[in-house]
Each structure stands twice: as C-alpha cells, then as structure tokens.
Amino acid sequence: MAKILMKGNEAIGEAAIKAGCRYFFGYPITPQTELPEYMSRRLPEEGGVFLQAESEIAAINMVYGAAGSGVRVMTSSSSPGIALKQEGISYICGAMLPCVIVNIVRGGPGLGGIQPAQSDYYQVTRGGGNGDYRLIVYAPANLQETVDIMQEAFDVSEYYRVPVMLVGDGMIGQMMEPIEFKDRQPNFQDKPWATTGTKGERKPNIVNSLYLDPQELENNNLALDKIYKEIEKNEVRYEAVNVEDADVVVVAYGTTSRIVKSVLEECDKEGLKVGLIRPITLWPYPFEAFDKINPECKGILCTEMSLGQMIDDVRIAANGRWKTHFYGRTGGMVPQPDDIKAEIMKILRGEK
Amino acid sequence: MSNLKIITGHYGSGKTEVCVNLAMKYAKHNGGCIIADLDIVNPYFRSREKDELFLKNNVRLVANNLNMPNMTAEIPALSSELYGLIDNHEDRIIFDVGGDGNGSRVLSRFAHMIEKRDYDMYLVLNANRPFTRDADSAIQYISDINTQSRLKINGIINNTHLLRETSLDDIIRGDRLANEVSEKTGIPMMFNVIPERLEEECKNAGLDKFFVLEELYMRPDWL
Numbered sequence: 306m307a308k309i310l311m312k313g314n315e316a317i318g319e320a321a322i323k324a325g326c327r328y329f330f331g332y333p334i335t336p337q338t339e340l341p342e343y344m345s346r347r348l349p350e351e352g353g354v355f356l357q358a359e360s361e362i363a364a365i366n367m368v369y370g371a372a373g374s375g376v377r378v379m380t381s382s383s384s385p386g387i388a389l390k391q392e393g394i395s396y397i398c399g400a401m402l403p404c405v406i407v408n409i410v411r412g413g414p415g416l417g418g419i420q421p422a423q424s425d426y427y428q429v430t431r432g433g434g435n436g437d438y439r440l441i442v443y444a445p446a447n448l449q450e451t452v453d454i455m456q457e458a459f460d461v462s463e464y465y466r467v468p469v470m471l472v473g474d475g476m477i478g479q480m481m482e483p484i485e486f487k488d489r490q491p492n493f494q495d496k497p498w499a500t501t502g503t504k505g506e507r508k509p510n511i512v513n514s515l516y517l518d519p520q521e522l523e524n525n526n527l528a529l530d531k532i533y534k535e536i537e538k539n540e541v542r543y544e545a546v547n548v549e550d551a552d553v554v555v556v557a558y559g560t561t562s563r564i565v566k567s568v569l570e571e572c573d574k575e576g577l578k579v580g581l582i583r584p585i586t587l588w589p590y591p592f593e594a595f596d597k598i599n600p601e602c603k604g605i606l607c608t609e610m611s612l613g614q615m616i617d618d619v620r621i622a623a624n625g626r627w628k629t630h631f632y633g634r635t636g637g638m639v640p641q642p643d644d645i646k647a648e649i650m651k652i653l654r655g656e657k
Numbered sequence: 658m659s660n661l662k663i664i665t666g667h668y669g670s671g672k673t674e675v676c677v678n679l680a681m682k683y684a685k686h687n688g689g690c691i692i693a694d695l696d697i698v699n700p701y702f703r704s705r706e707k708d709e710l711f712l713k714n715n716v717r718l719v720a721n722n723l724n725m726p727n728m729t730a731e732i733p734a735l736s737s738e739l740y741g742l743i744d745n746h747e748d749r750i751i752f753d754v755g756g757d758g759n760g761s762r763v764l765s766r767f768a769h770m771i772e773k774r775d776y777d778m779y780l781v782l783n784a785n786r787p788f789t790r791d792a793d794s795a796i797q798y799i800s801d802i803n804t805q806s807r808l809k810i811n812g813i814i815n816n817t818h819l820l821r822e823t824s825l826d827d828i829i830r831g832d833r834l835a836n837e838v839s840e841k842t843g844i845p846m847m848f849n850v851i852p853e854r855l856e857e858e859c860k861n862a863g864l865d866k867f868f869v870l871e872e873l874y875m876r877p878d879w880l
Binding site: 308309310311312315319335336339419420475479480481482483563564566567642 | 668669699700701702783785786787790818819820822878879880
C-alpha cells in the first residue's frame with residue numbers, strides 16, 4: 306500500500322478496523338476525539354457498531370459486555386476519562402476478557418489541561434483499578450509504530466485474554482505523519498468461554514469477576530499471575546541505542562524519546578557517548594535492556610513529560626549499578642532538546 | 658485577487674502551515690500582514706502557537722480576546738477584532754479557519770459582512786489524506802464548507818505532501834486531482850504548494866504556479 310498522511314487518532318482507528326475491531330464504545334474528550342469521530346464514520350461502513358455512550362463508565366462497561374461475547378472491541382479516552390474507566394478495566398481483567406483501550410494522555414491531575422503529557426504512567430502500569438491485575442501497555446513513539454502495534458494489539462489481547470492499553474501522549478494523537486498499513490491478517494482465537502448462546506447444546510458461559518470463596522479467588526489470581534509471567538517472558542519490547550559504550554544513557558518513551566533522539570544526533574556530532582533506552586512496552590517493562598549498559602556509565606537520565614513516574618522502574622532496573630537522574634516537564638509543557646542536552650552535560654561533567 | 662484570504666480545507670490538509678508561510682511571505686515582501694486564527698475546533702497545531710514568530714516579523718496575530726494567544730482551552734471564543742478586520746481593505750489579511758465543514762461554520766456569523774466585500778476563499782487540498790483522495794470526495798468537502806460557512810470557495814490550492822517525505826510524484830498527483838476538481842466545479846486552481854528542494858524538479862516536470870514553503874513552521878525540528 307502507498308503511504309498516506311494520517312493524524313494519530315485517525316490512524317489508530319483505521320489500524321483497529323484492519324485488525325478486525327468492529328465495536329467501539331466511547332465518549333469524546335480532547336485530545337483523542339478524532340478517534341471516536343473516525344470510528345463513527347468508518348465502523349458502519351464495515352458492518353460494525355459505533356456507539357457514543359453517556360459517559361466513560363458506561364462505555365467501558367459496554368466494552369466489558371461486548372468482550373464477554375467474544376467480539377473485537379475497543380474504547381478510547383484521555384487521562385481523566387481513563388480514570389473513570391478504572392472500575393470496568395479491573396472487572397475486565399478479573400473476568401479474563403480481551404479488549405483494547407487507548408489513552409491519549411493530557412496534563413493532570415484532575416481535569417488538568419489538553420496538551421500532551423506522560424503523567425499517566427502510574428495509572429497505566431500500576432493500575433487505577435483494584436486487585437492483582439496487569440495490562441499489557443504499549444507506548445509507541447511515531448505513527449508507523451502506532452499502527453503496527455494496533456494491528457497486533459487485538460491478537461495479543463485475545464491470545465492472553467488480558468486487555469491491552471495503548472498509550473500515546475497528546476502529540477501522538479494529534480500529529481500527522483506518513484504511514485503505511487501492513488498487509489496482515491488478524492489471528493482470531495477460539496473463544497469457548499464467550500457468551501454466544503448455548504443453542505441448547507452446552508451449559509451457559511458466565512462472565513464474572515466475583516469469587517466469594519477466597520480460595521477460588523486466589524486460584525483465579527494465581528492463574529492470572531501465570532499468564533502475566535508468560536507475558537513478561539514473551540512480550541517485552543524496547544529499542545536500545547549505543548548503550549554498550551555510553552557515558553550517559555537517557556531513558557525515554559513516546560514523543561519524549563524523539564526529542565531525545567534529536568539530542569543524541571547532536572551529541573554524536575560532538576563525539577559525546579550518549580545512549581538511549583526507549584521502552585515500547587511500559588508493562589512488561591524492559592528491565593533486561595539495562596543489563597547491556599556500559600558498567601562504567603556515569604549516570605542514567607530519565608526524561609518524561611511528568612514530574613517523575615517511570616523513574617521508579619528505571620531505578621528498579623538500574624538496581625544501584627548507576628546513578629539515576631530525572632528531568633521532566635509537566636502540565637502540557639514539552640521538554641526542549643537544549644534543556645535535555647544541558648542535563649546530559651551536567652552528568653558528563655560530574656555536576657550531577 | 659483580494660486582500661482578504663480565507664483558508665479552509667479538510668482537517669490535516671495543511672491549512673495552518675500554508676497560512677503561516679503566507680503570512681511570513683507577506684511580512685518579508687509586502688510590509689507585514691494580519692493573521693486571524695479562527696480555529697476553534699481543534700486546540701493543537703494552531704497558528705496562534707506561533708505568536709512569538711509573528712511578533713518578531715511584523716505579522717499581527719488576532720486569536721482571542723483573552724490576550725493569551727497560547728491558551729489552549731477548548732472555548733469557542735473569537736476575537737471581537739474580527740469585525741474590524743472585515744472592514745479593513747488596506748491590509749493583507751489571512752483567515753486561518755478550522756478543518757472540515759464544522760471548522761468553517763465559524764465564518765457563517767460573519768458571512769453577511771464578508772460577502773459585501775471582495776474576498777478569496779481557498780480550499781487546501783491534500784491528495785494524500787484518506788478522505789480527499791478523489792475528486793468527488795474533495796467536491797463533497799467544498800459543498801460542506803460552502804454550506805456551513807455561507808460563503809463560496811473560489812480557489813483550490815494543491816497542498817499534497819507527506820511532510821518531509823514529499824516527492825515530485827505526490828505534487829503531480831495532487832496537481833491532477835486539483836485540476837480535476839477545478840474542471841468539475843468551475844473553481845480555478847490557484848497554485849501548488851511545494852518544498853524549496855523540489856522547485857527545480859517541479860519546473861522540469863512542467864508544473865507552474867508555485868507557492869514555495871519557506872519552512873515547516875508548525876513542525877518542530879525533532880519531529
């Protein structure tokens with residue numbers, strides 16, 4: 306297919322449709338509104354259903370119902386809207402249902418603002434919902450990667466019966482980029498658990514997350530944990546650039562990693578040895594990427610559009626082997642290349 | 658040709674980039690201009706973000722009444738200065754309008770004043786955008802924008818691009834589409850928007866009527 310120019314939110318929608326998603330339930334919120342708008346236009350053409358729910362809570366519960374019946378379904382929102390969905394997400398995890406949730410992140414807390422942010426790292430990796438659950442969390446850095454991941458996300462979610470969360474900051478949702486959709490057939494799983502009607506031939510399937518017997522609940526949680534361990538083994542994704550002989554390694558994801566890459570180009574020209582670790586999955590986190598870092602590296606700089614959330618995972622990954630530092634902007638402010646460079650220089654000069 | 662240029666189009670067609678480049682060109686060669694940001698449907702990548710660039714280059718920005726050009730709230734607030742601009746026949750004025758019919762609806766409250774003066778209203782067309790890849794879909798957008806703005810598009814701009822990956826092929830394909838739309842609607846094709854690096858190639862390919870982009874002002878260097 307020839308390249309076309311799409312806006313992030315539209316591209317996510319089209320990739321979902323190509324992945325076999327035919328059901329969308331959502332509610333508008335900037336900066337992701339073009340996604341439901343796109344789905345409202347495209348899904349009827351594909352024989353699917355678009356429904357604007359009365360709230361984010363209603364939307365995620367419609368996803369719960371649709372996923373229970375075994376169809377490919379998604380919802381999307383932005384930060385405070387994702388906060389509202391947390392109860393439903395926890396239920397979906399408890400009931401072991403596949404679905405895809407998109408969070409185009411804006412500044413917070415509260416209603417915050419509508420400009421790009423990465424301050425939902427805790428929300429998406431630690432869960433705003435209750436219980437021992439995990440989401441597979443992807444954080445692409447450009448639109449080609451975003452559509453590639455979206456085309457696979459439904460397959461991954463169905464395979465493990467774990468929801469996938471796709472996280473993009475407002476920039477990813479709003480920016481335009483040339484993209485190409487890969488020719489790729491969805492890999493649909495059999496779903497013997499789905500509520501598709503017994504036709505008088507089997508016992509009814511029940512989709513539920515309530516276990517009144519604590520032993521039964523523990524068993525369910527252990528079964529989930531086994532799946533999560535499997536995901537940790539198979540699904541970690543990251544990009545590592547020049548970390549083996551780096552004097553400083555920057556860790557960044559999403560849009561921020563692109564700013565860092567432009568800084569790295571400049572550092573390279575000046576002969577400075579600066580590497581990058583870019584997590585593509587925020588959970589499972591690419592802890593293994595850090596094992597490749599030069600043992601003599603002077604420090605690790607974590608940069609985020611937040612006041613420091615991923616830094617916790619960076620410290621776990623560094624495990625005391627290197628000094629860890631943080632630089633971030635928040636509230637919709639985007640870190641500038643010069644500011645990141647200045648932080649790198651401080652570490653290189655031993656001032657930090 | 659009128660001093661008032663109203664720039665409309667499908668969202669993501671590159672209207673704002675065209676407007677900002679046009680404003681900078683007027684600033685350099687025509688002693689300045691006024692750019693009015695009428696986009697109240699999308700709070701990202703709007704011309705009002707370039708307030709500092711405009712200030713330095715003798716371009717007056719009219720965004721909202723709050724004296725906070727960079728405020729990104731989703732309030733559908735327009736500047737009261739817009740009425741004055743419509744009566745202003747001396748200065749070069751650019752109206753940067755929001756995307757699609759929905760974005761151009763904002764013009765309808767001024768339509769009764771605008772139609773009493775001379776104005777140019779252009780459709781920015783990008784043949785690489787999924788919903789404007791053929792003439793009939795593009796014509797549908799013209800009709801939507803005309804209906805919702807209560808004004809009439811009287812020129813077509815080919816802005817077919819792939820950001821930094823634009824090739825001569827893209828421009829030629831867009832030129833063909835724009836001319837087809839022009840033939841079917843009777844609306845003249847005004848010019849091709851091209852990056853500087855392709856100027857020679859475009860000339861050699863027999864294309865004419867260019868608007869050469871100075872730079873991609875709306876795209877940060879790191880993107």
